[in-house]
Amino acid sequence: MFNKDFIFGASTASYQIEGSIDKDGKTKSIWDTYTSVKCNILDNSDGTMVCDSYIKYKDDVKILKELGVKAYRFSIAWTRVIDENNNPNQLGLDYYINLCKELIKNDIKPFITLYHWDMPQWLEDKGGFLNDDISDYFEHYADVVTKALGEYATDYITINEPQVIFTLGHVYCVHAPATKFTDKEMLQAIHNLLKCHGKAVKVIRKNVKNSTVGFAPCSRPAVPTDKNNELLVKKCYDKYFECKREIEFPNRVAIYSDPVFLGDYPKEYYEEFKGDIPNITKEDLELISQPVDYIYQNYYSGNYYSLEENNNLSMEDFCFGYPEGNIDWLQVVPETLYYGPKFLYERYKKPIIISENGFCNNDVISLDGKVHDPERTDYIQRYLLELERISKEIEVKGYFVWSLFDNFEWNAGLRKRFGLVYIDYRNGNRIKKDSFFEYQKIIKNGGI
Ligand code: GAL
Numbered sequence: 296m297f298n299k300d301f302i303f304g305a306s307t308a309s310y311q312i313e314g315s316i317d318k319d320g321k322t323k324s325i326w327d328t329y330t331s332v333k334c335n336i337l338d339n340s341d342g343t344m345v346c347d348s349y350i351k352y353k354d355d356v357k358i359l360k361e362l363g364v365k366a367y368r369f370s371i372a373w374t375r376v377i378d379e380n381n382n383p384n385q386l387g388l389d390y391y392i393n394l395c396k397e398l399i400k401n402d403i404k405p406f407i408t409l410y411h412w413d414m415p416q417w418l419e420d421k422g423g424f425l426n427d428d429i430s431d432y433f434e435h436y437a438d439v440v441t442k443a444l445g446e447y448a449t450d451y452i453t454i455n456e457p458q459v460i461f462t463l464g465h466v467y468c469v470h471a472p473a474t475k476f477t478d479k480e481m482l483q484a485i486h487n488l489l490k491c492h493g494k495a496v497k498v499i500r501k502n503v504k505n506s507t508v509g510f511a512p513c514s515r516p517a518v519p520t521d522k523n524n525e526l527l528v529k530k531c532y533d534k535y536f537e538c539k540r541e542i543e544f545p546n547r548v549a550i551y552s553d554p555v556f557l558g559d560y561p562k563e564y565y566e567e568f569k570g571d572i573p574n575i576t577k578e579d580l581e582l583i584s585q586p587v588d589y590i591y592q593n594y595y596s597g598n599y600y601s602l603e604e605n606n607n608l609s610m611e612d613f614c615f616g617y618p619e620g621n622i623d624w625l626q627v628v629p630e631t632l633y634y635g636p637k638f639l640y641e642r643y644k645k646p647i648i649i650s651e652n653g654f655c656n657n658d659v660i661s662l663d664g665k666v667h668d669p670e671r672t673d674y675i676q677r678y679l680l681e682l683e684r685i686s687k688e689i690e691v692k693g694y695f696v697w698s699l700f701d702n703f704e705w706n707a708g709l710r711k712r713f714g715l716v717y718i719d720y721r722n723g724n725r726i727k728k729d730s731f732f733e734y735q736k737i738i739k740n741g742g743i
Contacts, residue, residue, distance in 0.1 A: 296742035297686055302404075302693030303738045304366035305359060305715070306651055308411035308455065310342050311702035313372065315349035319386035324374045324413035325423075329471030338708035345709070346700045346718055346725075349390060354725070356397045358716060359699065362731060363738040366404040368650060368695045369394070370411035370455065376443075377436055379417045388443045395447035405448040406695070408511065409437055409495060411455040412464075412471070419472050424460075424484040424491075433491035434498055441502035449506050452591055452650065453495040456513045457488050461545035469706050479571040481545055486573045489554055493582035500585075510555065511650040513593035514548045516635040518628055520601045520611060527602050532638050534600065534608060538563040548639075556643040558584040589692060590639050593651035594678075596624065597631035617677070618670035622655040622704075622711050629677035633685045646690040652678055653697035655704075658712045658728065666717045666728040675734060680743050696734060700725070 310326045330341035348355050359367050375387030395405045410433070414423055418432060426432075441451070454460075461481060463470035476484060496508050517531035536549040538561045544550065549561045558580055565572065599611040617627035636647045654674035658666050675696065682691060701714035709720055715731040718724075737743060 296740070297683060297691075299741070301686075301691075301741065302366050302648070304364050304368055304406065304693060304695040305362065305699040306368035306406075306695040306697050307348070307699050307702065308370040308408065309372035309375075310411070310413045311698075311704070312346040312700055313349040314342065314344045314347045316342050318349060319375070319390070320378060320384045321372065321387060322374045322379055323416040324372065325416055325419050325471035326413050328416050328419075329473060335473075336706055336708045338710050340703065340708040342703050344720070344723070345703045347723055348700075352390070352394045353397055355699070356394075356401055356403065358725065358727075359398075359403055360401045361735070362699075362715070363735050364403060366406050366450075366693065366695070367398055367699075368406040368408060368452070370408035370413075371440055372413055373410065373436055374413060374415045376439060377415065379415075381432065381435065383439045383443075388439070391440075391444060392447065395444055399447060404450065405444075406450045406452065407440070407444065407448050408452040408455050409433075409440060410453065410491075412460060414472070423472060424487050425476075425480060427487065429487050430490035430494050434494035437495035437498040438502065441499050445503040445506075449503055451495075451499050451503070451506060451508050453492045453508065453510045454488065455511050455650075456593055457485065457510075457551050458513050458546045460488070461485065462543055463706075466542065466545060477571075478540065478544075478568065479573075482568055482571055483573040485545065485550060486575065486579070489551065489583045490579060492555065493585050496585040496587060497582075507588040509587045509589040509591040509648070510551075511591040511593055512548065512551050513595075513651070514635065516594075516597045516631055516638060517608070518597040518599050518630045518634050520599050524602065526606065527600065527608075530602070530608050531600055531634065532641070535638050536561070536642065538567060540567040552590075552639075552643060554580060554583045555587065556584070556590070556645065587645070589648045590643050590645045591648050591650040592635060592639060593697070594631050594635050594649060595620075595652060596626045597628040597635065599628060618654075618673055620655045621657045622707065625655050627654075627674060627677070629681045631681070632678045633681040636682070636685050636689060636691060640689040646692045648691075648693040648695070649682065650695050651697035652694065653713045655711050655713050658701070658717055660717065660719065660726065664726075666726050668728045668730045671715075671728070671730040672733040675730065675737070676743055679737065683742050
């Protein structure tokens with residue numbers, strides 16, 4: 296069981312659920328551009344309709360209410376609330392104001408993500424995260440949002456998963472905007488993104504009374520196969536926070552979280568990236584390390600490790616007979632929610648909130664008209680058990696399941712389903728899956 300005030304929530308993101316991509320003055324985002332190129336998306340789908348949440352937001356809130364969550368994490372589309380002249384768009388803001396009001400009426404706390412990957416195309420055309428002024432644009436955007444929503448929403452996440460923005464968008468180029476960065480550009484873009492975070496934190500503190508703030512990276516912890524082997528556990532910790540120059544370096548933890556929580560990049564960063572490091576001033580580091588309230592983290596998978604005879608780590612390529620996620624990167628490693636929070640807490644010493652966790656399944660509507668997804672329930676139960684276990688040792692404040700709905704799973708399109716609610720894309724019907732009712736029970740009972 297979790298504490299009485301533990302926050303059970305559900306999460307979504309603007310481009311993945313809203314639809315209505317050209318209504319009420321919304322401008323194009325990099326995802327509108329990316330999806331318009333044939334073959335970029337597995338099934339050639341795009342965000343035109345998806346869950347139709349721009350229209351059906353009141354139904355969304357009804358569903359959340361029935362689920363019993365205390366909080367709903369959703370993101371704002373920058374492209375709805377700021378126009379191409381960098382001025383506020385009231386029609387777009389009204390949508391989020393109405394959504395917040397509806398949530399509050401139903402005793403559900405809004406948790407707002409400012410940036411969940413849908414950069415305005417006009418800003419991308421000016422260089423996106425490589426533009427040295429991007430943090431000023433982001434500061435202005437954060438200012439507009441929090442002036443409009445501050446009286447309804449106190450909890451903010453500045454940026455979702457910088458790791459994925461850069462690794463999939465600028466190393467492998469399989470996400471928008473799909474432009475390759477050199478290492479030097481990457482380090483500059485990462486630094487600019489962290490400045491966006493810092494400036495937004497300042498603005499949120501200024502505009503919102505009793506605010507809480509954080510950012511939501513993702514990670515795959517190194518999970519020891521033997522919890523009693525101290526050397527192994529220590530090596531897994533070190534592995535998790537490694538900062539090496541390797542192809543996936545933008546996918547790691549410490550390169551973002553050390554500056555935010557500890558006030559500087561890791562020592563290893565300065566050694567590994569010599570020659571490519573951007574100009575990092577003392578003022579930048581002070582800005583980036585504005586105090587935040589929580590360590591948010593999105594967790595889906597981890598990697599098991601054991602020790603070889605010479606005491607080197609060796610990755611174990613097995614998953615103990617758990618169900619397998621229907622997407623290549625989703626191996627089921629429940630202890631992710633034990634060791635991930637444990638290691639983060641040891642290093643950064645702040646309360647933890649799991650901002651995403653969920654399972655991708657090949658869901659079908661059965662002949663009885665229902666969607667039976669025992670694998671997803673199994674996943675949520677196993678992961679939450681591990682989170683309960685660590686919550687006896689460190690401060691864990693909440694858990695947001697990904698996702699409320701099946702939705703647009705980026706380059707995998709509509710094929711890959713993560714929802715507690717099935718979306719029938721042929722007619723827009725929403726069918727609560729078995730896991731919806733199981734999660735409802737968990738919330739009612741305060742744990743597993
Ligand atoms: C995260 C992302 C979400 C969602 C989820 C499942 O990386 O923040 O938008 O796509 O993964 O893949």
